[in-house]
Amino acid sequence: MRFVDEFRSGELAQKLTREIVSLVEAGRTVKIMEVCGGHTHAIYKHGVEDLVPPEIDFVHGPGCPVCVIPMGRVDDAISLAERPGVIFTTFGDMLRVPGGRGSLLEAKARGADVRMVYSPLDALEIARRNPDREVVFFAIGFETTAPATAVTLLRARTEGVRNFSAFCNHVTIGPPLRAILESPGLRLDAFIAPGHVSTVIGTRAYDFIVSEYARPVVVTAFEPIDILQAVVMVLRQLRDGRREVENQYTRVVRRDGNRRAVAAIEETMELRDTFEWRGLGWIEESGLRLRPEFADWDAEIRFELPGVRIEDPKACQCGEVLIGAIKPWECRVFGTACTPERPIGTCMVSSEGACAAYYNYGRLARRRDRVPV
Amino acid sequence: MRARRSKLRDEIVTLAHGAGGKATRALVEGLFLEELGNPLLEPLGDSALIELNGSRVAFTTDSYVVTPIFFPGGDIGDLAVNGTVNDLAVAGARPLFLSAGFVIEEGFSVADLRRIAASMARAAAAAGVVIAAGDTKVVERGKADGLYVNTSGVGLVPEGVVLGPERVRPGDRVLVSGTLGDHGMAVMVARGGLELEVDLDSDTAPVNELARALLALGGAVHWMRDPTRGGLATALNELAVQATVSIVLEESSLPLRPQVIGACEILGIDPLYVANEGKLVAVIERDSADKALAALRAHPLGAQAAVIGEVHAEPEGLVLLDTAFGGSRIVDMLVGDPLPRIC
Numbered sequence: 216m217r218f219v220d221e222f223r224s225g226e227l228a229q230k231l232t233r234e235i236v237s238l239v240e241a242g243r244t245v246k247i248m249e250v251c252g253g254h255t256h257a258i259y260k261h262g263v264e265d266l267v268p269p270e271i272d273f274v275h276g277p278g279c280p281v282c283v284i285p286m287g288r289v290d291d292a293i294s295l296a297e298r299p300g301v302i303f304t305t306f307g308d309m310l311r312v313p314g315g316r317g318s319l320l321e322a323k324a325r326g327a328d329v330r331m332v333y334s335p336l337d338a339l340e341i342a343r344r345n346p347d348r349e350v351v352f353f354a355i356g357f358e359t360t361a362p363a364t365a366v367t368l369l370r371a372r373t374e375g376v377r378n379f380s381a382f383c384n385h386v387t388i389g390p391p392l393r394a395i396l397e398s399p400g401l402r403l404d405a406f407i408a409p410g411h412v413s414t415v416i417g418t419r420a421y422d423f424i425v426s427e428y429a430r431p432v433v434v435t436a437f438e439p440i441d442i443l444q445a446v447v448m449v450l451r452q453l454r455d456g457r458r459e460v461e462n463q464y465t466r467v468v469r470r471d472g473n474r475r476a477v478a479a480i481e482e483t484m485e486l487r488d489t490f491e492w493r494g495l496g497w498i499e500e501s502g503l504r505l506r507p508e509f510a511d512w513d514a515e516i517r518f519e520l521p522g523v524r525i526e527d528p529k530a531c532q533c534g535e536v537l538i539g540a541i542k543p544w545e546c547r548v549f550g551t552a553c554t555p556e557r558p559i560g561t562c563m564v565s566s567e568g569a570c571a572a573y574y575n576y577g578r579l580a581r582r583r584d585r586v587p588v
Numbered sequence: 589m590r591a592r593r594s595k596l597r598d599e600i601v602t603l604a605h606g607a608g609g610k611a612t613r614a615l616v617e618g619l620f621l622e623e624l625g626n627p628l629l630e631p632l633g634d635s636a637l638i639e640l641n642g643s644r645v646a647f648t649t650d651s652y653v654v655t656p657i658f659f660p661g662g663d664i665g666d667l668a669v670n671g672t673v674n675d676l677a678v679a680g681a682r683p684l685f686l687s688a689g690f691v692i693e694e695g696f697s698v699a700d701l702r703r704i705a706a707s708m709a710r711a712a713a714a715a716g717v718v719i720a721a722g723d724t725k726v727v728e729r730g731k732a733d734g735l736y737v738n739t740s741g742v743g744l745v746p747e748g749v750v751l752g753p754e755r756v757r758p759g760d761r762v763l764v765s766g767t768l769g770d771h772g773m774a775v776m777v778a779r780g781g782l783e784l785e786v787d788l789d790s791d792t793a794p795v796n797e798l799a800r801a802l803l804a805l806g807g808a809v810h811w812m813r814d815p816t817r818g819g820l821a822t823a824l825n826e827l828a829v830q831a832t833v834s835i836v837l838e839e840s841s842l843p844l845r846p847q848v849i850g851a852c853e854i855l856g857i858d859p860l861y862v863a864n865e866g867k868l869v870a871v872i873e874r875d876s877a878d879k880a881l882a883a884l885r886a887h888p889l890g891a892q893a894a895v896i897g898e899v900h901a902e903p904e905g906l907v908l909l910d911t912a913f914g915g916s917r918i919v920d921m922l923v924g925d926p927l928p929r930i931c
Contacts, residue, residue: 225914262915311604324602333855439913555920556610557597575920 222438223261231443232266238450239270246272246402247449248539250392251409252279252567253437259572261439271446274539275569277391277495278409280356281308282533282561282568285491286525288384289314294521295351295382295514296327302345304338305353307331308565313558315525319353335367335381342371342379351514354381358415358480361385361503365479368505368512382514383504385484388412389420390501391492395538396428403539405431405449407442410464415480417472421460429458436464483509493561494527494534533560536569543570550574593617608818609861609922633752634813635679637745646681648672649740657700657734659778661770661789664737665704667865669711669719670794671816672741677796678812678868680751680803681743686712687721689738694729704735715794717741749803753830755810760899761877762835763870765798765884766791766892768820769848769862777851784854788847793866798890801883802868808876815869818922821860821907823869825921829905837897837919840912860909861922871899 239245249255255275258264264273277283289312296303296319303319310320310331323329328348332338335352342350354364364381371379388409395401408421413434421432431452435445445463452459462468483506490502505513514520527533531553532546543549543562553559555571562570594610596618604611616632628636635648652668669686676683688708692701712719770791777786795814802809811831815823824835844859852859866889872880877895884890907919 223911223913225912228914259917261911261913262917263913265915266913320602320604321600324600439915556614575918 222440224440227440228266228443231440231447234447235271235443235450236268238447238454239268242270244270244272245404245450245453246274246539247405247407247446248274248276248403249407249442250276250278250388251412252282252565253409253411254407254435254442255279255569255572256567257437257439257442259575263439263442266443267446274403275536275543276539277395277492277537278357278388279562279565279567279569280360280386281312281565282537283386283492283495284309284312284355284384284561285493286314286527287491287523289318290316290525291520291522292353292382293317293319293322295518296322296329298349298518300349302328302330302341302348302350303353304330304332304341304350306355309353309355311558312561312564315523335364336370339367339371339376339379342376346378348378350379352379352381353384355384357386357388357412359411361480361484362415362476365483368483368509369479371512372509377511380512380514380517381505383484385503386490386492386501387503388416389423390498391495392424394495394498396424398538400540401538403430404453406433407445407449408432408434410434410436410468413464413468413472415473415476418460418462418468418470419472425458425460431458432460434460434462434464434468436467491524494537528559531560533562536562543573546570593621607922608822613921633679634675635681637679644745646676646679646743646745648675648679649738650675651736651738653733653736654775655733656778657704659775659790661774662792663704663707664735665707666711667792668737668739669708669715669717670792670865672739673715673717673794673796674814674868676741676743677794677799678814679745680749680799680812681745683715683717683741683743683796685720686717686739686741688719689723690725691732691736692724692726693732693734694726696734701735711794715796746803748806751809751811753811753827756827756831756833756871756899757810758833758899758901759874760810760871761874761895762824762837762897762899763872763877763880763884763893763895764820764843765795765868765890767843767845767848768864768867769852769859770845771865772819772862773848773851776855784851786847786851788845788851791864791866793889795866795868795889798868798884798887801887802870802880805872805876805880805883808873808880809870810873811871813869815864815867817863819859819861819863820869821858821919822922824907825919827871828907832904834900834903834905835897835907836900837907837909839909841894841896843892843894860919
């Protein structure tokens with residue numbers, strides 16, 4: 216397919232691989248965190264790890280929006296979905312995420328009206344077509360999906376759609392990265408920063424990683440060629456002793472991001488003092504809620520929620536996976552008690568979760584003999 | 589021979605149990621096989637094979653609940669006929685007789701029902717089968733999503749035809765009769781709400797002629813399936829487990845329409861898991877693979893046929909994909925419905 220195949224070319228990949236091999240120091244591991252679940256998914260889907268030398272260690276970061284939603288918030292979502300008269304709309308990924316009392320998929324089977332949508336605008340359309348029902352949208356995601364929620368809220372207000380509301384769980388990418396960089400014993404050499412989030416917030420948003428933590432950052436797109444090129448860029452920075460925010464995704468990402476998208480978020484949402492992240496705990500100023508002007512469309516204000524905090528399951532090591540302290544398969548329940556069909560931790564649920572991606576695509580011993588040198 | 593049976597640990601049935609992946613397997617093995625198990629049912633093939641007065645009879649059934657009822661390239665009627673014809677054909681049988689059961693929702697249009705029946709008649713004629721028995725039920729408004737159709741079918745397996753996972757050997761080649769994922773994506777697009785402008789027809793068609801062309805090669809044909817719900821990936825995963833082999837696919841060999849690749853990219857769905865309704869996948873002895881490919885391609889429905897992979901001894905029970913990019917990955921059993929990714 217045009218515009219996709221070019222970024223999956225085996226020939227180009229081999230060229231980049233040779234360059235990577237020439238840039239690594241034999242025996243010296245370079246730990247690169249790919250922040251975004253989209254990158255994790257692409258790495259496994261295309262077998263990128265098969266093409267890089269063993270010195271390159273991809274550490275899968277916290278950028279899977281589904282994986283970071285704590286169980287208590289899932290229970291809140293289920294309680295909204297089970298309210299009589301409510302149509303609960305959600306992205307497909309959230310359907311199977313386990314809360315303290317099952318998943319939305321199970322709530323649906325028990326009779327709740329849960330519908331999968333591709334966009335919050337679809338949820339708004341459902342609200343228009345069902346004026347006698349309350350339509351709630353499960354708003355999740357980083358700055359990537361927040362603008363779509365924001366635009367939907369603005370439209371709901373303009374059009375006076377009163378039976379629509381958003382259950383806001385949007386989060387921002389900066390604070391968890393800082394939390395990871397502050398965690399003791401962390402050994403990350405560089406970051407592959409998310410592409411789509413950066414489309415909105417710009418490459419400027421990562422300056423602190425360079426200025427305060429002296430780690431190279433490369434904002435990167437989602438095709439396998441992009442990821443290999445980002446590895447080359449990281450290795451060159453390390454070789455040259457440079458610490459910069461570089462942009463591999465120049466075809467889309469700008470230094471200042473998309474100001475209109477940011478403006479839409481700022482018009483409709485504001486930072487919470489603190490927000491709970493699955494596995495990472497409470498992180499200050501990391502979550503968004505609707506502004507008071509949008510109280511009429513705020514499900515947290517319009518409906519009573521249990522708001523019960525649920526501890527992550529004891530056996531679950533999602534937190535350590537999310538900060539890159541352990542690999543998915545090093546978790547004590549990986550592939551045994553915790554599988555995609557019976558996930559304990561959310562990293563196993565979304566196809567972008569480090570554990571599910573590894574379980575689905577990566578359980579093979581790396582076939583290193585295939586690496587062309 | 590068969591690997592450990594799946595346990596059903598759920599308390600209620602969810603849509604995941606109907607999607608053809610691991611949850612479906614748990615429901616079928618952990619409940620239905622436990623209660624109804626017998627030697628005929630146990631192999632869980634596309635059709636049961638029954639010895640009757642010296643003949644081998646293939647017997648199968650399938651229910652159709654597709655929405656929308658009419659979709660580009662077909663409707664619930666020809667789908668119901670072709671689906672059952674195909675389950676018989678890939679068991680090596682010549683399909684002969686079908687039954688048709690209709691569960692109709694109160695208020696359903698008679699004109700639409702006639703259109704569906706006519707489409708069934710055409711499909712039956714094309715496949716050379718007779719619809720010999722039928723049943724009609726009408727249920728209250730809101731109880732049946734318009735129309736559900738069940739078809740059952742019987743066919744005769746010619747002498748000498750022996751197919752099954754136990755015949756699959758390392759070195760065998762894997763063939764498909766044409767492009768993958770057309771039906772599933774056509775229906776998904778036709779459901780609307782995606783606002784995708786994609787010109788794509790379902791592939792619903794009888795594969796009995798294709799199966800017959802392959803069976804003419806004799807004992808070189810080791811195994812056949814029609815990769816419907818759950819797609820090629822699910823069919824091959826079941827084979828890998830049952831035959832205790834590994835199946836290695838070559839991504840660059842997979843026949844895929846550009847429209848399917850495009851829609852799958854946008855929706856974050858893997859075409860390997862998307863349903864086909866007019867394709868067969870076959871495992872053929874290595875030395876006969878070229879002949880089998882030629883036999884498929886000689887038929888209009890097999891023009892896009894391709895050799896897509898081969899059987900290896902290890903790692904047992906796994907389907908692997910060598911990516912066009914130069915890496916490799918596991919193609920696992922699907923857990924639930926293919927859920928689109930959000931970003």
